[in-house]
Amino acid sequence: MVLTLGKMNKVVKDAMEALRGIQDGMTVMFGGFGLCGIPENCISALVELGIKDLTCISNNAGVDEFGLGLLLRKHQMRKMIASYVGENKEFERQLLSGELQVELIPQGTLAERIRNGGAGIPAFFVPAGYGTEVQGNKEVREFNGKMHVLETGMTADFAIVKAKYGDTRGNLIYNYTANNFNGPMATAGKITIAEVEELVPYGELDPNHIHTPGVFVQRIFQGTNYEKRIEFTTTRN
């Protein structure tokens, strides 16, 4: 028997095709930290599609004019699950007016809930949040003399991630700190969409350097017109 790879092709034309099947009220994960490593093309396509009542899971909520702020502006978000939502005035306004619900989760717990969701682990204990309002009614237990809180794994209808390089089989390589939540989220979508800056034929990426193996990715496309905005440009002088 000769084993070969290659017939499998996960490539779709663009963000619109990648988002096929998305519906109002779904739960969607968005990779990125601040504006670093966010799936710009899919966010724009979601705005264009006008999908509403989304539960969005992302470390942050974008800024007023960019990132997830674009979905906020069009009132497409019903609930935001994040660890920090500081840089967004429209977010504050919708939160105070009751249009938007927010669930704040410690950043490491958020990452681990997503990692566990993708890895098929329904629940796990962490020390973060013990003795704080994050603990709420969650089960607590002592391990090694320290108190821990029971947290659950988290998945989503769609997980949308952004990578620097991808191949036709869905293998992904991230760039610098643009990996962040993209890596864990890629594993946790019922459908995972990867938009990449450069899409190459399978076999061209060094298998030693793959961050996200293609098994986690269902749809992939090469994005266009990346703005890659910077929140705080800070230079040496």
Add this chain to the structure above:
Amino acid sequence: MALDKNGIAKRIAQELRDGYYVNLGIGIPTLVANYIPEGMDVTLQSENGLLGIGPFPEKDKVDADLINAGKQTVTYLPGAAFFDSAASFAMIRGGHIDLTVLGAFEISEQGDIASWKVPGKLVKGMGGAMDLVAAAKNIIVALMHTDKEGNSKLLKKCTLPLTGVKCVKRIVTDLAVIDITPAGFKLIERAPGVSVEQIVSATEAHLIVEGDIPEMKI
């Protein structure tokens, strides 16, 4: 005289040791990076996925894919490593980071910390602070001893929502270095020219003062 923010950072830098992996929070803690003793091998972690933070970039070297946890553009040093957010907090939760320095609104004499939420003000979120305080082996808090109205931030019990319980080991303020012991706050050092009486009167909680309290050397 009471220290300024840079003075606090300078004093905290004296807590660094060769080979340490360190996470610096936003605000005064970030300034600690400016005072790492020359020749000391200290690796700075940024919880968005970088070990080995370098200086801020030259204007023409700014890269949107390379930021710190404060979302500022940064550089990385030779020997650095990048990783995802789950791996980043595995380092933190797993006790692989030697020292965490962060800011706070209030500290209690039990070592509780309140740093993320002020009722009545809009909540921005805890970010990684709860994970850091719950897991780090050694936590130093950098803060001003009192607020602008002169109210002590070192309390018998925190009044604001907590970030973590019984976790802070040492506090460096503009007035003093204070350790949290099973018996409560214990005065270790005074800022240059600041008297023990001044520190005691600026501290709402009981302050243990034993023997002569040396001045900080900065």
